[in-house]
Amino acid sequence: MTQTIEEDILFSEENGVGVVVLNRPRALNALTHHMIAALYERLLEWHDNEAIDVVLIKSSSERAFCAGGDVRAVWDDADRGEGLFRVEYRLNNFLAHFRKPYVSLLDGYVMGGGVGTSIYGSHRIVTERSVFAMPEIAIGLHPDVGGGYFLNQMPGRLGWFLGLTGYRCSYLEGLFCGFGTHLLDASDLKVFEERLVAASDKGFARVDSVLKSLARDCSAADTFLARNQKVLDQALDHKTLGEAVDELLKLQETVDGQDGEILGKALKAMGKGSKRSLLLTWENLRQSRGQAIGQVLERELRISTASVYTSDFKEGIRSVLVDKDGNPDWEDLDLHNPPSDFMDYYDNWTLKDGALLK
Numbered sequence: 001m002t003q004t005i006e007e008d009i010l011f012s013e014e015n016g017v018g019v020v021v022l023n024r025p026r027a028l029n030a031l032t033h034h035m036i037a038a039l040y041e042r043l044l045e046w047h048d049n050e051a052i053d054v055v056l057i058k059s060s061s062e063r064a065f066c067a068g069g070d071v072r073a074v075w076d077d078a079d080r081g082e083g084l085f086r087v088e089y090r091l092n093n094f095l096a097h098f099r100k101p102y103v104s105l106l107d108g109y110v111m112g113g114g115v116g117t118s119i120y121g122s123h124r125i126v127t128e129r130s131v132f133a134m135p136e137i138a139i140g141l142h143p144d145v146g147g148g149y150f151l152n153q154m155p156g157r158l159g160w161f162l163g164l165t166g167y168r169c170s171y172l173e174g175l176f177c178g179f180g181t182h183l184l185d186a187s188d189l190k191v192f193e194e195r196l197v198a199a200s201d202k203g204f205a206r207v208d209s210v211l212k213s214l215a216r217d218c219s220a221a222d223t224f225l226a227r228n229q230k231v232l233d234q235a236l237d238h239k240t241l242g243e244a245v246d247e248l249l250k251l252q253e254t255v256d257g258q259d260g261e262i263l264g265k266a267l268k269a270m271g272k273g274s275k276r277s278l279l280l281t282w283e284n285l286r287q288s289r290g291q292a293i294g295q296v297l298e299r300e301l302r303i304s305t306a307s308v309y310t311s312d313f314k315e316g317i318r319s320v321l322v323d324k325d326g327n328p329d330w331e332d333l334d335l336h337n338p339p340s341d342f343m344d345y346y347d348n349w350t351l352k353d354g355a356l357l358k
């Protein structure tokens with residue numbers, strides 16, 4: 001059965017709640033240009049509509065809230081994805097300044113563009129099925145949609161670890177890192193939505209009062225990221241990517257048991273990632289420190305748009321999403337000794353229609 005694009009994203013309004021349903025389950029809700037544009041237009045309208053008090057965004061599938069942007073479609077776009085990236089980053093920037101409660105139900109996978117579509121909102125509901133990641137090094141891209149901003153806000157250097165390894169955070173780690181704000185049992189999501197729609201309070205109080213009755217207490221203390229934060233911070237607090245990689249590999253020799261296995265798996269993923277992506281991730285995280293979200297998004301739009309024309313992006317899409325052989329043939333770059341003009345390609349990229357916020 002072919003699905004028309006109009007059904008990929010659904011909108012409804014009920015008693016002051018604007019409801020968005022991501023409805024492209026076979027692609028894990030990977031966001032198409034059309035879905036992002038439709039969401040942005042609707043949010044603009046709801047933002048100025050006094051009858052809308054709260055926005056709720058969720059998925060029609062238990063498997064994923066959203067796996068990212070529809071990067072595979074970039075090849076078919078006349079502009080090689082520039083339009084898709086542009087509407088996506090404009091949406092991210094708008095969400096970062098959205099004044100009404102924006103509640104995301106983050107059940108299942110939340111990766112890349114799925115993070116960008118939720119993390120700037122006021123309430124990010126996690127369930128025991130949530131998995132969070134910024135896995136772009138596997139496709140020759142970099143942790144974008146504001147990764148330079150929100151990864152730098154995570155505890156210590158954990159966000160850098162996530163970006164450099166594509167590490168998949170458990171739901172507790174997702175709360176610890178700030179992907180999520182509240183924990184609900186997946187079986188309570190329906191009743192949460194029903195109570196939110198029925199609630200008589202207004203605005204933020206409306207969401208908070210419903211959450212009070214359903215949110216679960218939890219601690220992330222007994223997770224890999226919390227247990228190892230200090231040593232990961234130390235390993236990553238170095239001047240160059242090459243030095244940090246060496247430190248992480250050394251750390252692997254001292255961490256044993258289950259944590260050693262988890263770390264080994266993360267470092268193996270880093271080793272399998274695009275070296276171009278790793279260098280780009282490092283440099284963008286470095287430049288983003290202390291910058292405002294708009295500044296970060298402006299640079300990332302340029303970087304991502306330029307990245308699409310690299311052989312590593314083509315290889316990443318081929319090996320992960322097309323042939324699915326998991327055997328990418330990356331460009332050979334020395335992480336310890338990158339070309340001095342490495343960033344020039346990105347810094348000199350000119351976007352077709354000028355700046356992001358125009």
Ligand code: QUE
Binds near residue numbers: 031069070073139
């Ligand atoms: C890294 C990524 C993405 C990915 C896999 C990675 C990503 C993304 C998708 C994806 C998944 C299913 C689809 C689709 C895209 O996979 O960003 O179109 O049907 O969107 O290892 O960054």
